[in-house]
Amino acid sequence: MFKKILIANRGEIACRVIDTARKLGVATVAVYSDADATARHVAMADEAVHIGGPRPSDSYLKGDHIIQAAIATGAQAIHPGYGFLSENPEFVDAVEAAGLTFIGPSAAAIRAMGLKDAAKALMERAGVPVVPGYHGENQDPEHLAGAAEAIGYPVLIKAVAGGGGKGMRLVERHRDFAAALESAQGEARTAFGNPAVLIEKFVQQPRHIEVQVFGDGIHAVHLFERDCSLQRRHQKVIEEAPAPGMTEAMRAAMGQAAVRAAEAIGYKGAGTVEFIVDGSEGLRPDRFWFMEMNTRLQVEHPVTEAITGIDLVEWQLRVASGEPLPASQADLAIKGHAFEARLYAEDVPAGFLPATGTLTHLRFPEGARADTGVRPGDTISPWYDPMIAKIITHGPTRAIALSRLRAALEATEVAGSVTNLSFLGALARHEGFGRGEVDTGLIARDIDGLTRASAPDLAVQALAALGAAGLDTGGSAVAGFTLWGPLRRTVTLDGLSAQIDVLAPNHARVAIDGAEAECRLISDSWWVNGRPSGARIVLTPGRVSIFGPGAFHFDLTDPLDRRSEAAGGGLTLSPMPGLVKAVFVAAGQTVKAGDRLAVLEAMKMEHTLAAARDGTVAEVLASPGQQVEAGVALIRLEEEP
Missing domain, CATH: 2.40.50.100 (RNA polymerase II/Efflux pump adaptor protein, barrel-sandwich hybrid domain)
Structure with a gap:
């Protein structure tokens, strides 16, 4: 086993790798940009090295700087995490040329799967089913438009070097093809430095099911499937394992295909083989097709860990250090069900635009796993992916795991930036999703209901007024009631005036817009008009937040809208x-x-x-x-x- 590794990444995945390395007694080196000097992963690591400016191109994509940092600190290996340099074969070559170990697949394996068109041809030769489409080198717009006509609309335009939904466009009519192609190529050029695209048939009732594989360079095993069908603009939102409705015949067929794919390229380490599945007639062994292989650890790997009891990062370190595969296929089994919800700083009503802000308040639920790279007081910057955390739950059945996810999302508290937390809660409560009726179009079909903001009722407004007046200190004490002088106070929340009359310690009446609410603090819990609210009041600079059930935020001044x-x-x-x-x-x-x-x-x-x-x-x-x-x-x- 290695004595010291460097982690060429940031955020929650860097923290995740540090956790396992610490468990194995392996020292860690973090790297950081100007924007991440005080980041959580920097504080967690045994050592940290500054590598450049806030732009990824000036820091986390500077392979030479990262390798130099590894050499200077005496690290023996580099873990790439995901994103940035994790699937860059030139970086792998440079790591190995410097006498270091790359904790991941070989450069040859990454190259084999790096371009979607070449990967599909390779998979066809390996006996893995692929989606009908055009994967040729001719990138002339007229030729591509003709290929789309031949395949038949709707089609998907996909960047050959793409991932994460970047450089991907759904085109349903011939007249929209030219604009979609230009947009996809532009985004691909920006994200990957390669504007080339391929054209694929769009499956009408698609499910996105992927298989976790792990290899030692010769042999491979699969650790079952994950369903990633809940997507917005091709970005995964909630993932689960195993896939709902999966049959043993389908699981065996997909698992064998994924293992063939991994062994065809001599795969070493953790990887994911992604399939598009036609779910119109249930899950059938003849209705799945290879989409791509991600030659790295995936963001959603915790759900696989939850149902198998295996630490995939530990497996990565053990195999990279020269150990054999830790288990055979016969050793692996599924235990229960797991979900992962991706919590982002994003403005849902504004079309899910990424957001920034300082996390003035952050609280994760007990009884659930929360993988995060941030702490209270940290800033979500414009330079990197705006993920705040991944919330993971596990249970003996899908229904119990989903119930635990709902409870975990209700108990998660974030203030200081807009988030998609309410959207995630609405998805977890979606009746069709609860029944396991999932496909990649679910969110788009029900987007209005899923993003409809609930208006705060009188109870929420009254509690917010108490918080704004300083009459609550987080639900544990209300010294303000006994120390505060005047018996009446008026506060303004989002332009709405609230009058507060303190009647006795722990008892107040709040009048808002002609309605009144009696508020009492009983055993550290707020009751409003005789009913328990189940809410927590959190006061942060310029804002008061009410958490549970739901989350509501009120500005204490009237900002410019x-x-x-x-x-x-x-x-x-x-x-x-x-x-x-x-x-x-x-x-x-x-x-x-x-x-x-x-x-x-x-x-x-x-x-x-x-x-x-x-x-x-x-x-x-x-x-x-x-x-x-x-x-x-x-x-x-x-x-x-």
Whole structure:
């Protein structure tokens, strides 16, 4: 076993690897950018080395800097985590040339699976079923459009070097193909430095089921499947293992295909073989096709660990250090069911835009696994993926595991940034999902209901008023009631005035908009109008939050609502810090509501900014290549008559 390893990554995966290394007695070296100097993974590691500026290209993608850090600290091996350099064969070559061990597959295996078109041809030769499509080298737009016609709409345009939904577009009609192709190629060029795409038939009722494999360079085993069908814009949201409705015949067929895929390239370490499955007639062994192989550990690996009892990072370290596969296929079995929900800093009502902010309050549930790279007080920066945590639950049955996920999400508390927490809770409560009726179109079909924000009721508003007045200290004591002088106080929450009358210690009446609420603190729990609220009050600078059930946040002042101003006043604002990639309009040009105005690149994705209304462009205030902050005006329309 290694004595010391360097982790060439950041965030929750770096922390995850450090946890296992510590358990095995292996010392760890973290690397960090300017933006991550005080990050959790830096604090957890035994040593830490600064490697550059906040941009990934100036730090976490600087392979030479990372290798030098490993050599300087005496590390014997480098764990790549996922993302960044984890699937870069040139980096693997450089690591090995420096006399270090890469904790992962060989450069040859990564190259074999790195381009989707070549990988599909290889899989066909290995006897693995592949989706019908065009995987050729001709990238002429007319040729690609012709290939799409031959395959038959709907089709998927996919970047050959892609992953995570980047460079992927669904096209349902011929007339939309050209614009979708241009957009996919542009995003692929930005994300991967390779604009080449392939065209695939789009499966109408698809499920995304992947198989965890592990190899020693010669032989491989599979650790069963994960269902990743709950996706938004091809980004996984909630994953589970095993897949609902899976039959033994289907599991055996998929597992054998995945093992064939791994052994065909001499795979070493942890990898995932992803399949698209036609779920229109249940799960059948003749209705799954190879999509791609991820030659690294996956974000969703904890659900596999939960149902097998295996630490996949430990397996990675053991096999990379020269040990044989720790188990045979016959040794592996499924125990229960597990779910993982990805908690992100993102603005769901604004179209799931990535968000930034300082986490003024952060609390994870007891009884659930929370993989995270942040702590209270940390900042979600614009430079990296805005994941806050992964919430993982396990139970003897799917129903129990899902019930535990619902409870865990209810008990998770985040303040300081908008998040997708309510959206995750709505998904966990979705009736169809509860029955196991999952496919990749579920979220899109029910998006309105899943993203509908619930309005705070009188009880929530009353508790928020108490918090704003300083009459609660987190539910454990209310010294404010006995120390505070006046018996009446007025506070303003999101522009709404609330009058508070303190009647006795731990007892107050709150009047809001003509309605009254009697609030009593009984055994450290707030009761409102005779009913227990089950809520916690959290006061942070400029804001009060009410958690459980649900989460509601109230500003203590009346901030400028920039989004409303943008819609009503004809201004298109940058929704987050980013780089202006393209501007499609000029002053004097007439636009219709929904027309593309500009493209902003932020947090590794491209975001199209559209006109909020019909009008004429008065000013273009930004140019391609310009770095902008959140809230900066980019396009101004002439005032409406």
